[in-house]
Amino acid sequence: MGATQAHAAFDQHAHDHRDCIDAALAAAEDVCARHGGQLTKTRRRVLELIWAHRKPVGAYQLLDDLSRERGRVAPPTIYRAIDFLLDRGLIHRIESLNAFVGCHHPRERHSGCFLICRACGATAEMVDTRLDRALTAAAADVAFRVERQTVEMRGLCPVCTPDGATGDPVAH
Numbered sequence: 001m002g003a004t005q006a007h008a009a010f011d012q013h014a015h016d017h018r019d020c021i022d023a024a025l026a027a028a029e030d031v032c033a034r035h036g037g038q039l040t041k042t043r044r045r046v047l048e049l050i051w052a053h054r055k056p057v058g059a060y061q062l063l064d065d066l067s068r069e070r071g072r073v074a075p076p077t078i079y080r081a082i083d084f085l086l087d088r089g090l091i092h093r094i095e096s097l098n099a100f101v102g103c104h105h106p107r108e109r110h111s112g113c114f115l116i117c118r119a120c121g122a123t124a125e126m127v128d129t130r131l132d133r134a135l136t137a138a139a140a141d142v143a144f145r146v147e148r149q150t151v152e153m154r155g156l157c158p159v160c161t162p163d164g165a166t167g168d169p170v171a172h
């Protein structure tokens with residue numbers, strides 16, 4: 001089940017991504033209405049920019065994007081917006097890239113599990129509750145209480161993996 005979802009998430013080249021962005025913004029309004037906090041214009045725009053990039057995006061890139069639209073924007077403006085979006089589960093931080101991606105299912109509490117393509121940079125979030133439970137249980141076995149859990153796996157996405165081959169990635 002999880003593998004199927006991950007594959008679907010990687011299949012990002014053949015759809016109207018505007019639909020994804022609109023769905024993400026609608027979900028964000030919904031989450032804020034239910035759990036408090038205002039989706040201010042800046043927070044909303046930062047979320048939209050993160051989604052528009054399609055790939056994990058760093059804070060400096062977002063600062064650049066927003067400054068181009070509004071004139072000089074102070075870094076704390078971006079960091080506060082990012083903190084809010086992280087706190088509401090609307091985006092995830094990819095630790096190994098120090099970058100952010102939009103979450104496809106912000107209404108459900110879950111930990112992040114990411115597949116990151118080393119060739120093209122595409123990233124897919126995999127939701128697999130069995131994995132969550134297994135990791136939490138393994139930590140509990142050694143009396144460790146997990147507060148935050150992010151799994152990041154590097155490899156090749158379906159586009160960069162030649163059919164039936166295990167060798168070199170295809171350029172695209």
Ligand SMILES: [Zn+2]
Nearest residue numbers: 012016017020
């Ligand atoms: Zn999309």
Ligand SMILES: [Zn+2]
Nearest residue numbers: 103104105125
């Ligand atoms: Zn997520």
Ligand SMILES: [Zn+2]
Nearest residue numbers: 117120157160
């Ligand atoms: Zn790839």
